[in-house]
Amino acid sequence: MTSSSTFAWPTRGLSYGGDYNPEQWPREVWQDDVRLMREAGVNIVSLGIFAWAAMEPESGRYEWEWLDEIIALLAEHGVAVDLATPTAAPPQWLLAKHPEILPVDADLRQQWPGARLGWCPSSPVFREYALRIATALAERYGAHPAVRLWHVSNELGGGNGRCYCDVSAQAFRHWLEARYETTDRLNEAWGTPFWGHLYSSFEQVLPPRGSGGAYNPGLELDFQRFSSDELLAHYQAEKAAIEQYSDVPVTTNFMVNRGPDVVDYPRWAEHVAVVANDHYTIGADPFREEELAFAADRMRGVTREREPWLLMEHSTSGVVWQPRNRAKSPGEMARNSLTHVARGSDGALFFQWRASDAGAEQFHSGMVPHAGTDSKVWREVVELGAALRALEEIQGSRVEPARVAVLFEDEAAWAFSRGMKPSNHLTYADQPRLWHRAFWNRSVLVDVIPPWKELDGYDLVIVPNLYLVSDEHAARIAAVAERGGTVLVGYLSGIVDESNRVRLGGYPGAFRELLGASSDEFFPLLADETLVLDGGATVSMWSESVRSPEASVIARYGSGPLSGEPAITRRAIGDGAAWYVSTLLDEDGAALLTARLVEELSLEPAADVPTGVEAVRRQGEDASWLFLVNHTDDDVEVVSSGVELLTGAAVGPRVTVPSGLVRIVREVR
Known part of the structure; x- marks a missing residue:
């Protein structure tokens, strides 16, 4: 097993990039992609997340040539690979052959093919096929020098967090038996004499099926725990398959946000080498900057005894899954990204590299938008890449301890x-x-x-x-x-x-x-x-x-x-x-x-700043860095002396933080 304290960070300096889906584009676009990645300063991409059908177009027949080619092309241009097992997206041939793997909701309606994470976490059939592709992928690329991180599936639970099918019900009963050993202990824990729900056999227990039912609170809670554990077991099984052939660290992307979460991520954290998170602001939230900080502070709380964490996904601008998907204002993307960095992330990655022209998320923003490089988004992507390169020295530092x-x-x-x-x-x-x-x-x-x-x-x-x-x-x-x-x-x-x-x-x-x-x-x-x-x-x-x-x-x-x-x-x-x-x-x-x-x-802020300006300090062995994020409409002056990393200018005794911008000062000690 790879220890979080012994592996090298997957990139030199802060990580920058995003989900890359070359299988969705003709080969002539690939050369343009790597040229633009170099221009933007991208140093890592997540590859293969939705590419199971491209890797295994028919059961047992693998096509690796395209993946060999794109990994080599990325390596040639200095871009590391976070290689994903593609199990978030079971191929159509598998769904046609085994429709029983599809999740079932609480009203016992089976999910149709075409949605996200279309598989039951308890399905032994899906587990068999998932481990087969994960093993084949690890056997081929486990020692490839360009592969610097492994990425199991994608947002586990983000479409299959709860399955109520008969297979899941049986797995739930086994989970309960392992937890309680006897039905007497189960009855005592849940207080089942209420409404006469005493169990004399674990076989009598069902998940809390049916929408709107008034179920026993103990049953409800244990089904949530079981569901989290089933997804974790699946992650661990794919991780073990990878580690047969690779010493490269393994992660998966959490979805820690405003909560409650689909699964119990703090208890998952010990099983991932790099603790990674996906975070998207909610346009209708009047306090979205604070919510972003809240999620980042939750991530840091998960990783206090560990290496820095990684922002695996966020958006360059608008998303597609909210009722009204607001675009980010000028400078907002950088403020979002650098707030995560200020609060402990050693990088900023996006979904996705190139905005799709087809598919369910075709209007989700990307690093390369539909408009191409003559656009606000692209210019800000290039500027952010330059900013993250200027912050290389902070990689590995820690956020100062909170009181x-x-x-x-x-x-x-x-x-x-x-x-x-x-x-x-x-x-x-x-x-x-x-x-x-x-x-x-x-x-x-x-x-x-x-x-x-x-x-x-x-x-x-x-x-x-x-x-x-x-x-x-x-x-x-x-x-x-x-x-x-x-x-x-x-x-x-x-x-x-x-x-x-x-x-x-x-x-x-x-x-x-x-x-x-x-x-x-x-x-x-x-x-x-x-x-x-x-x-x-x-x-x-x-x-x-x-x-x-x-x-x-x-x-x-x-x-x-x-x-x-x-x-x-x-x-x-x-x-x-x-x-x-x-x-x-x-x-x-x-x-x-x-x-x-x-x-x-006597709780002191990192700096004396007005409301609407964030001040957070990261510390290294020989230096400290003060992050100042200005969300207000006014320029502000903050007491600080040293070198401002984004401009390279010496500052002091005060630094000006322009409206909507960020300043990061390597402080004089």
Whole structure:
């Protein structure tokens, strides 16, 4: 197995390129492609992702000549290859021969051929054919010097995240038997006497089929866990096939974004050599720059003990799968790319190199757009390539340690997002993003991590909507306050245990003792209902009847049925503190509380910048680099001295960051 600490990064300096699909274009285009790649500074491309039919046009008959030719051509022009197993795209001959491999939805409707990832993760038939092509590919190219990275499939789960077919149902039963051993333990974990759902045999268990059903929460959660594990098992099987013939590191591209995710990527991370992510901004999101930073901070939280991560895909401009697909404004592509780099990525890759003229994503932007090189996109692609070359020296450096952590857990998100709740209009990621955004607006760095990650390095740990938590993880969180740190717990945290059973004795069950406060009843607010706290903050969506026998009341409900009752509490624990926020604060309310925490804990930003300007620092053994990303309409001046890498100019004692642009200063120590 290749260790993340022993392999060389696939490119010299930062990686730049994207998905390349030469099989979709005539050969005369290939020469133009490599010439343009050299002009743009591309040094790596992902090859073969959707090319199974081109590699194996008939069962057992391989055609490698075209792939030999394009790999040689790329190598000749100094472009490394991230070679993919093509199993994201089963060929039509396989689907015709074995239609049973197609995924089945919860209403038992089989997916038709033509969609993404058209295969059931539990299918032994698909696994056989997938491993056959992966093995053949690795045997032929495993020692090829141009192949610097292996790429298993593509966005696993991004079309087949949940399959409800009979094969999957049987695999689910085997998974449950391995987890619980006996049906008595299963019944206890799920609380199956409710509605008389006791099982006497694992063969009686079915997936949560049927849309809109009110299923046992334990069943729902375990099916999510099982589905993630099945996809991981498939990744590991293809990875093992590759490693029979190659020592080159193996990865697959995650889809970590605003969450919850299709699979549990933090738990997958240990199985990939380079942790890679695909990220696309949402045009309708008014806080899309913060959401991008949130996703990047989640990636860094996954890789804190590892090498830097890699942005495997994002877009040069518009996409095609949103209701309205906005184009990126001038400079936005570079800001997006360099924000990922600032927050830990050692590169910026795109989907895709050349915009397709056919197929389902024919209007998805590419590095070479439909208009060709006489275009805004192409000019910005060339400029970004030059910028990344100018940043070669930062490759391998790390983002400076954060003092603030926001806890975000996929299992908690699955439990929160499925099943009937007191309010069924809450979205799991809203609270984590609210708190992340409050610190982002102040350029105070935040790691977004799961609760089983090490917490010792953080002065402030925010626990928003951590609906599901184990006793072990709750104790780790409490230990932060006991050692002198600060913990802020948001509503609907610690409500259920790891089996998705409600913790009894009052809410929030896992954190009552830590907080010195609890509630005995939820008071969800109606769609347009708001309340005002006595300090003036407006709250919505949620409220609780809180008692605080061991905590000070910081704010009370100033209106509504809970008027006069505690809304925000704080308990002093030696030199530490534990806060409880029992409602959904608006942006201003979260900003005010964040300002108090920043002052109490002396949380310093990377630089003194106005709202709308990001400041993040990366550190190496002998140097540090300050990234300044200006999302505002005004030029700003920031205190910093050194060499600005994108212009090569000496700066100091202040550097000007023009509107919409990025500046990166190698600082004078």
